[in-house]
Amino acid sequence: MAVEIFVFNIAAKVLGKIGSPAFQQACMVWGVESDLNRLENTLSTIKAVLLDAEDQQVHNQELTVWLGQLKEVFYDAQDVLDEFECEALRRQVVEIQGSTTRKVRRFFSSSNSLVFRTKMAHKVKEIRARLDEVAADKDKFHLSQRSDNKHLVRGREMSYSFVQASDVIGRDQDKEQVIECLMHPADDQKVSVISVVGIGGVGKTALAKLVFNDARVVHHFELKGWMCVSDEFVLKQLLVKIIRTITSENCNVLEEEQLQIRLRNILDGKKFLLILDDVWNEDRVKWIELRNLLMGGANGSKILVTTRSPTIASMMSTMCPYNLKGLPQEECVSLFIKWAFDEGEERQHANLVEIGEEIVKKCKGVPLAVKSLGSLLYSKLDERDWRFVKDNEIWKFNRKEGDILSALQLSYNQMPSYLKQCFAYFSFLLKDYEYNTLDLIPFWMAQGLLQSLDENQEPEDIGNQYVDELFSRCFLEDYSDAGYFRLFKIYDLAHDLALSIAQNECLMMNCQTQNISKKVWHLSYYDNTWQDENILKCLRKSNSLRTIFSPIEGVGLTSESFIDACLRI
Structure with a gap:
């Protein structure tokens, strides 16, 4: 069942804006302080029970609907308050630049100011009436008042991207058996494929890392490479990744034919080990196409595949798949x-x-x-x-x-409610893509999600603390602490959880997306083959969007013309 999330956070954000001294002073100028005060009082009363409502909605579909109605009103209220702030900023510009042009002075003339005041007073009354109507149903749910008093726990010092043997418990026997398969020559196969198959979270990747870093394996193979495959199985992208993981070369500019030649030259006559972690693709034709390009290695070369799917394990393996069981x-x-x-x-x-x-x-x-x-x-x-x-x-x-x-x-x-929202926005992220907090924290800042009791604490420090906490809860992997930023990937199961939490509010758009629900507030996309006009066509069908996000360089958002077009929608 879908649930409504973040309603408490949105209410807190709106209340914080209304209550700021600068905003209160501006509202007195426009004569809307009375309506805004009533809006603030109603909002404060509702906010007190929202945490309880968000928890109880799992057992009450009617409560989920009520929270959804509240969220829509809160977002619209936030839009109105943003309009006030924009107008206040414009007025500050005029006051600072006393010798402004006639055109700008005319824009801020008394008649224009009266139009703005009338329009905004009407909007505030409308928001207040809508909120009063929805709030009237609050008592029938018998909700309790709660405060968001959860705090971040102490983090752990675990700043490495490979697995430490001492941190993996109970897999010694599994490791020895897989290593034996890797180092034992296959009688009828020049390049053998071994699959480790098991349910999500059972430790397939941890086992593969143990094997990959074992000293015997390091000395046995001339070349080694590790890559996370996940959902994507595009041959050109895989070739680029394989070459990069073996040689550290960046071959993005090469065409597919050139990549194939380069890979064959690298592997020619060399005994190699290639780890293909987290494989999901069941298309046998695509696998055979890749496998044929990997057959140029020396006898004894091995490919180790990890997957949740027995079908994939059977399709790819040349040896009996290794079924990884749960721990005793x-x-x-x-x-x-x-x-x-x-x-x-x-x-x-x-x-x-x-x-x-x-x-x-x-x-x-x-x-x-x-x-x-x-x-x-x-x-x-x-x-x-x-x-x-x-x-x-x-x-x-x-x-x-x-x-x-x-x-x-x-x-x-x-988790504290603000950390919950930060985590849920991981639904935007690709689960096999490496991120750093230098890119992520500005997004959290723009959403107003970084909170601290220490006013002197920098937003970057708060964001890094959030990532540390998420890692300590086992939601992130391949984590490393680079001092003033963090590098990490999101666990695929944690990504599944983020998707289920944020399914109403966040949408990962692809080239098949035709329509955007009016409940979608935040949008991300990754397909760099999709033209900007296709994206804009979808955006024009939605008037509720607040965020457009893409972590991949070269996709639409880096284009100034595309951003201008978005702002005109």
């Missing part, structure tokens, strides 16, 4: 303790360890679920916090066997 209970408990306590701390809290063992049973042997809940409880020593996780109703939701979204959802639910 004892090893899951060890992993949980590693993430829930500082070293040795668990000896002082036998009662919490006992509850933790019951929590671990619910994770069904999936390491990512164990780490996520261990991280959630890290530094929490109150038994009530642990029992809340163990007895939470979210475990009763009907999810398929092996699905760990309940564990990730539980961790998400315990």
Whole structure:
């Protein structure tokens, strides 16, 4: 069931704007302070119960509809307040530039100011009436007042992009078996393909990294390369990635024929190991096309594939696929303790360890679920916090066997509301794409999502702190701390969760998208083959958009003419 999110945050943002001294002073000039004060009072009353409403809507579809109506009013109120701010800024420009032109003076003439005042007074009254109408239904839901008093937990020092062997528990035997397959020559295959298959979060990528970095493997192969394949299986893009991971060359400018020649030259007569991580494509024709280009290596070359799909594993493998199972209970408990306590701390809290063992049973042997809940409880020593996780109703939701979204959802639910919204906007991101906070934080800043009790704290520091926290909750991988910024990827399961959370508000648009729902406020797109006019055609059908986002260089947003066209819509 779809739910409404971020309503509390939007209400807080609108209230903050109304309550600012500069805004209050401007409103007195335009004579709308009375209506805005009434709007502020109603909004404050509603805001007090919104956190409870957002949690309870899971069991009440009518409550979800009510929250959706509120969100629309809040966004429209925000638009009206933005108009006031723009007008105030224009007036400041005129006051600063006393010798302004006649044309600008005429724009700010008394008659024009009266038109603006009349128009805006009408808009404020309309917003207030709509909010009063929706707010009248509040009491029937019997909502409780709650404050957003959750705080960020302490982060962990884990600033590396490869897996440390000491951080992977219970996979020694799996590692030895996979290494044996890699180093054992195949009798009838020049280049062998081995698949590691298992459910999401079971540790396929961690196992592959253990194998990839093992000293025996490093010395056995002349060339090594690692690449995340994920949803995309476009031959030219894959060739560029493979060449880059083996040689560090950037071959983006080469044509496909040139890339094929370059790859064959690189592999010719060399024993290589290539990891294809997180493969989703089931098109056998595309796989054979790529495989044929990889056959030029020396005897004993290996390709290691990780995938959730037994179909893909069977299609790609030349050897029997390796099925990765969940961890035994004892090893899951060890992993949980590693993430829930500082070293040795668990000896002082036998009662919490006992509850933790019951929590671990619910994770069904999936390491990512164990780490996520261990991280959630890290530094929490109150038994009530642990029992809340163990007895939470979210475990009763009907999810398929092996699905760990309940564990990730539980961790998400315990975040501060502003961090929840930052995470949900990860639905914009590609799950196999590397990001850095230098690109992400300005987006969060533009949305007003960075909050701090310390007024002297820089937005970049707040944003980096948010990313650290999301990593500590096991929502991010391949994380590294570069000092004033972070590098990371988003776990595919965490990305699935972000998509499910933000499905009403955020849309990832592609070349097949024809229409945009009026409830979509934030839009992202990645297809650099899609022409700007196609994007603009879709945008003209929506009047609610507030964000257009693309992380890939060269896609529409870098064009000044495209931005001008968007602003004219």
